Amino acid sequence: MIETKHLFKIFTSGDSELKAVNDVTLSIPEGQFVAITGKSGSGKSTLLYQLGLLDIPTSGEIYIDGKEVVSMSLNERTALRLHSLGYIFQDYAILPSLTALENVMVPLLMQGYSEREATEKAKKALARVGLVDRMDNLPSALSGGQQQRVSIARAIGHDPKIIFADEPTANLDTDTSRSVLDTFLELHKTGQTIVMVTHEHEYALLTDRIISLADGKIVSDELNQR
């Protein structure tokens, strides 16, 4: 499903160079729930952005469903993100002027669904994260956990092939974090491929596989025995 070959992301500042992603080669099969862990500054989020086509690597190759994506045009990458990928950000990144329902509807409308169809699909996605009763609320009227669940609903609403989650529980309390993780596990049970960045080891242990990074390099890549 996802494959990288000798992936680099190098930031330069004057004469100095920082290899945030340093020669990463990996392969994630369909249906796997993967945790990318590491200390702060280890390059885990940067790797996720490359895999999720939000950034362009300095060098290397990324394949999604066997298709090389680094050389794609901006429009092709946007279209691929729309149709095949879902994102969940640390700070939720939901649109403040749209209600919970509308936030979930936007990518569906962009996919070409009618407003009625998009509403139905968005309601189903919100129901899956237990938020259908708050669908008409603006983000400002939702708690952090509820906003993150809207973000999850938006990510899953269009049935993406892969979900990328960047520290999805970082801003949440323990109970809410657990609830979010439970949602991910439910999704995973349906065969959903999930790539999650986390620095919390106990949550990483709930996944199928833990990839640990240090200084942009993979230092360990282990399957979990659950």
Add this chain to the structure above:
Amino acid sequence: MPTPSEHKWNTDLRVGAFLAKRDIRRANIWTTGLIVFVMMLTFLNLVVVSGILVGLIQGSIEADKTYSSGDILISPFLNKVSIEQTPQVVAIAQTIPSFQKLAVRYTGSARVESNYRTTIKQGDLRDGAGASLLGIDPKNEDTFSHISKFVIDGSWLGPTDTDSVVIGKNLLYKYTPIEAPGFQTLKDVSIGSRVKITVGDISREYYVKGIISSKVDTFDGSIVMVDSEARKLIGRTDLNANQIAIILDPGADPIVAKEALLASGIGQYARVQTHDEALPKFLKDIQKTFALLGNAISAIGLVVASITIFIVIFVNAITRRRYIGILKGIGISRRAITIAYVLQSIFYALTGAVIGMIIVFFVLKPYFVAHPINFPFSDGILVATIVGTFGRALILVIATIGAGYIPARIVVRQNTLDAILGR
């Protein structure tokens, strides 16, 4: 694998409209109100400034049409002194379709003096002025033009006032205080004064019965008297007049009326012109110049409006850089996001233009009709045609589309991840 072609225009438009609608609906009402207010003022600037400049001349033209020339003006051929067969011409004119009324006038050049009985020193000028002489049938003229309402002192002539005249205000220093060599006005004339009027070798004395101020040069620069007296002064022994002005029924086409007059043979006796054709060239030139001036001022207003929209959209887009980044991140096309901002610009411009149009047609136009601008040579009105006003609204909308598109495009093209992470 999806391709860019899947981002069809209609989908982008639909998503853009979805986002724009909600952004507008949930925006701060005062901010939206302020932007719409600026757009409305810009629209008014576009319409009203040029409309009033043109209206100053148009007011003069309308007044000339209403009180002097009418819809059709019959005048002598350029090589003739008067309209030949005037009684016959008048009789024919009254038979054309849509005829409503007419006025027959006698004109000439005269000199009017007030202190002609006083001995003055050699080399001094008498209190006098050059004037146009206008002979009219007082009752018929008033029916035609309602000119008596413009008598500002004294009263209008009656049919038997053969010993009296009404003097136009441009001949009186009291109302036209211009002191320039070669331009004389009467300084010592009031109601009841006696004046001497000379045309060629013929001089006669008259009482001043009234003073007229109509902002129509036909009257304001003339000595107006009963037509029989005018004929005596100008030595006209027949009834051939110098001017026949015809007013048609409202809505009648002057060109059709002119053709009917020519078809009936009037063309062999006199020139037949519609009001527009009879309009002096200098007046047409002033009208064009004022329209040009108004358009230039409007263009400046349009640039200011465009810059305003540019700044509003740019600030809006810059402050919502992260919002735009998220939209791009979740796969919303740049075109759809740009459309959302352009639609917001159109909303601001259209709302401003619609409110502006309501103000123009339901407040300003009726106001200027009731209270014209008191300009020395005309009562200025607001000229704003429906087609012209819609045209200007369209110009405003087109300008704001550009002004909304450019900043939106600039911000939308920024790096998606940088926008999301706010770096």
